[in-house]
Amino acid sequence: MTVDVDVLVVGGGPVGLAAAIEARLEGMSVVIVEPRNGPLDKACGEALMPGAIDALLRIGVAPVGHTIAGFAYLNATRSVEHRFTGGQGVGVRRTALSDALMARAHEVGVQFRGGMVESVQQSSNFVTVGIRTPLSLMATIFLKATWVLACDGLHSHVRHLIGLERPSHQVRSGRRFGLRRHYRLAPWTDLVEVHWARSVEVYVTPVASDLVGVATLGAPGINFDREIGAISSLQKHLRGAEPVSALRGAGPLLQRTRRRVEGRVLLVGDSSGYVDALTGEGLRVGFAQAREAVAALVREDPQSYESAWASHTRDYRMLTSALVGLAASPFRSTIVPLASAMPWAFGAIIQRLAR
Template structure:
């Protein structure tokens, strides 16, 4: 029986599989899409996330360091530097490729397909897999050569001691297990595109305007990613028009299509349900505003595997809450302020008048 079956081969899922392999466990990932997978993402790793990536033994050659966070609203700006090293701006595709390479080198196997049904068994979990190639066809010959057919890697069902749902913001596994909770308040969405222009700063910039924010991350020597966040559903260019100062800097051509995600807020009853554990966006999400999604996913993956290795999976819930607490509280406070125009207009001016408070918040998140 497989030790850890990971549903979803994005950064959270691959990080979980890598940690499991490093802990001496057999890890298998089920993912329907070929690597690398792109998605709407701010693409900035906080310093803790960059350090967690290094702990995995993952090097991303195309990453761009950034030294802090800057808030801008047209008339005001304020910035704070990280205290314990830089963050890392990196294309989602480059990050995915690097994680996939590391997982492969550690012997993690990726099975193409989707998990549509999960059920408990006497000693673990069994997952029904659909949508992949013929499980005993030539595409799977490398598995059969290692006699893994006899160990539940062939056929439409995979058996494992533990199943980790890393299947994204709208996790089908989470929904199947009845772990979703209603999410109150306005729904917020994110859209992202890249521009061929040299970064003008080594800070991640968050631009504020009525109705939304623009999150700018340097991801290459000649490229920036620009994600817009808003509760209003409208085309990307209409959102971007609200930021004339930013728009003036984007004098290079867009080089990637617009990708979207949302609704962003996802409330979850709990992250442990029997032998199924949730990680990454599947574990719950507040908003992309503070840019911590990938960093939190990497840290949570390490905590999850640590709990499994210690034989105390139930402790993962507490570990996840501890790791995400500051991010959840600050992000929720900013999103609440965004709902009220007078309060929203004061966010950047207040941060500018209280630079020590702003700096403490940035360093706390970092």
């Protein structure tokens, strides 16, 4: 039986768009299914590591934003910074990144279909995906694809449909959420600042010459304004600045999966499992996964993606899990003092995650 498309990508966020572009560059026909219209936004820190910039340039995408030269950790009394060696990052408004990737996807011939995936049925040679679209007057249409890449985010519906979610009782860590808002003012630094408050981390990312993003990470129920208002070193910059975006949230952040491959369906990006946004390298890892997933399809060896996924996410999973564990422990207050006492170790960790 003939298929409608070689690769069906579920999810039109940055990783889904990157995966679609990768597949088109390999000569495959590609359709993206996404229920939302326009550039997609998300509550995140919006800093792209040098490795993420390299991955984007390789597929022909050059995002425009504000230079990110490194990271700084700060608390009320101490600070430490590390500037990247061998490359720079870029702070990019998520909607601007989406626009740049969308333009490149159209340029290389990716097709788009609006709708929500509601069923996934596999055979030995293809996958049949049921899609509910507004234009179908609430009827379901079906597309047959040789492969499906599920890039539909933290709460992946495809992951649920194919039974790769790990039950919630097997996820032992505390629930953490992110909140983000933008302010109209000139950035005062070319670093991503991470302010370590008593119970939250506050990320400050320059994303344009006149725009700064502020994001919090912490337990449910955070009062965003109260938390950032309690950080005096941050308030001296934000005082009087105009908020120019609505407060947006995401979470819970921790997501686990049984595995990343089920037949002809591969989980890519946040849908494949997520630890936390604390180290700021989610997109770098997601773009690497997109490349490896498409390479596995080219080889017609989807199982090879499992080992590639493990290799490309190992540092992220280990270092981020360790840092989140420390942040949630009685030793949380020692993080910035330890980093400032051992700047070489702090720099080595940042550099490892940024590559």
